[in-house]
Amino acid sequence: MIKYALICDADHEFESWFPDSASYDKQAKRGLVTCPFCDSVKVSKAIMSPNVARKDKDRLAVAASDETPAQPAAPAQNIALLDEQQQQLRGMIRELHEKIVASTDDVGENFPEEARKMHDGETPARSIRGKASFEEARELLEDGIPVLPIPDLPEERN
Numbered sequence: 736m737i738k739y740a741l742i743c744d745a746d747h748e749f750e751s752w753f754p755d756s757a758s759y760d761k762q763a764k765r766g767l768v769t770c771p772f773c774d775s776v777k778v779s780k781a782i783m784s785p786n787v788a789r790k791d792k793d794r795l796a797v798a799a800s801d802e803t804p805a806q807p808a809a810p811a812q813n814i815a816l817l818d819e820q821q822q823q824l825r826g827m828i829r830e831l832h833e834k835i836v837a838s839t840d841d842v843g844e845n846f847p848e849e850a851r852k853m854h855d856g857e858t859p860a861r862s863i864r865g866k867a868s869f870e871e872a873r874e875l876l877e878d879g880i881p882v883l884p885i886p887d888l889p890e891e892r893n
């Protein structure tokens with residue numbers, strides 16, 4: 736089965752399933768593919784890029800159904816790939832975030848103070864997390880205290 740995004744000559748867009756691309760071509764040639772909105776039989780495949788769509792229409796008009804379809808999926812694939820990468824990245828950020836959260840004590844607003852105390856040997860060293868302003872974080876780094884920003888989770892609600 737193959738799903739086509741179709742468009743009629745009145746610009747109604749709809750989707751329809753066909754056993755394969757050849758049977759779509761056959762049905763379209765016989766006028767069996769109709770628009771569900773206006774019953775128009777002047778239906779063609781709707782494809783992202785207008786250039787490709789026009790090419791496809793020409794091909795249908797000239798007939799010959801056994802042609803291998805052009806590659807209308809190419810632009811869409813690029814988008815899909817980006818999404819996948821973003822999802823992977825998001826997963827990595829989430830994992831990192833969870834690891835940091837799991838292995839540190841939350842000291843909240845006291846973070847700069849606690850970090851400094853540990854650095855000065857006043858309290859035993861441990862891993863802590865908390866809140867610091869950009870300025871405070873910069874000061875800690877300048878004093879040789881290795882602090883690290885925890886990545887934000889975009890979907891997380893506080």
Ligand SMILES: [Zn+2]
Pocket residue numbers: 743744745746747770771772773774775
């Ligand atoms: Zn229509």
